[in-house]
């Protein structure tokens with residue numbers, strides 16, 4: 034374990050940063066002489082950021098632009114505004130710079146939120162969008178997205194990941210660092226808001242308005258599209274629909290419904306399956322399938338997810354032909370027995386061993402799988418089983434926290450006298466992750482980015498065989 038290496042990357046692009054990291058091609062993917070695998074090409078360049086006409090109005094458009102669940106052809110958009118009617122302008126990157134793609138006039142937000150889907154987009158292409166007041170004089174901040182590659186478009190993919198945007202470190206500055214990277218997308222892995230105590234739809238919306246008006250999150254979501262899952266605090270602390278106790282907040286079905294409405298309107302998501310409609314797959318070209326789990330909305334007794342969801346994820350993993358399979362779970366899959374025993378095991382897969390075994394059996398059977406999680410307030414690269422366990426080769430990346438109270442994981446490891454070898458990186462600091470997938474090399478390079486932009490630690494995972 035190491036937490037001492039730091040290299041400053043602020044102001045550099047992800048591709049530039051990635052080229053300095055081990056295991057990443059540094060020349061944009063040109064074929065290299067001699068034997069051995071070749072890195073995949075980088076995405077094409079984008080024009081300088083678009084500056085729309087009109088005066089930026091951060092009162093009427095205080096919450097920025099959110100784009101979610103982008104595919105190779107479409108994007109979901111959500112924008113909050115004080116305006117009763119707005120016009121939308123979408124521009125597309127071209128050899129001549131930004132050119133107009135679409136203008137929609139007279140759009141009317143509902144409850145202050147405008148939600149729509151952009152369709153007819155080109156694969157692996159950058160777009161920017163902005164809203165204007167109906168007289169055209171005032172505008173929102175511009176938002177950027179990059180569509181997914183098509184089925185044939187193999188290239189390196191660059192994405193961010195984080196979780197737990199709490200109040201102990203309220204600036205969430207590591208998000209600002211990710212915003213400078215022109216990511217393909219960012220994963221929000223749960224606890225994006227801490228809505229504990231909210232009892233009405235307006236309460237939940239207030240939490241989301243507060244979060245979305247925070248400059249670092251607003252910058253990040255203006256810079257790329259989001260892919261979100263939820264954890265408990267989008268509803269209440271360790272919530273339960275039954276009777277609560279000191280550790281579990283009881284919520285009513287109406288509260289749960291209101292929390293879900295507010296979550297979905299703040300962070301646009303395609304409707305998936307299950308009661309909450311949250312678990313789903315997104316494909317990002319031929320090299321990446323993202324499996325987005327709902328580990329909170331279907332808990333019941335010995336089940337952390339419904340049997341339907343478990344059957345779905347295991348079948349999907351086995352059927353996926355993507356080079357990489359990212360499983361996004363708000364809670365850890367890792368067996369933490371060596372570090373913390375069974376403490377709070379009911380808040381992670383460890384407390385549901387029968388279902389965990391079923392998921393692990395599928396995950397270790399196919400190449401290219403990695404798990405991304407949040408929730409526990411420390412960053413990590415960890416094996417999901419001890420080094421001699423059956424799933425020891427499967428890695429979990431714990432991303433974040435960006436702003437919640439830090440779990441004293443290094444102190445805990447020191448108390449144990451050693452860091453169990455299952456834990457390859459532990460980060461006890463506010464941070465977010467920058468990830469680079471290289472299908473040509475079969476690698477995932479993960480870097481833990483601190484609030485000051487330094488790289489706390491980096492590792493290269495060989496997730497699949499290099500391409501031949």
Ligand SMILES: [Fe+2]
Nearest residue numbers: 197224408437
């Ligand atoms: Fe959290």
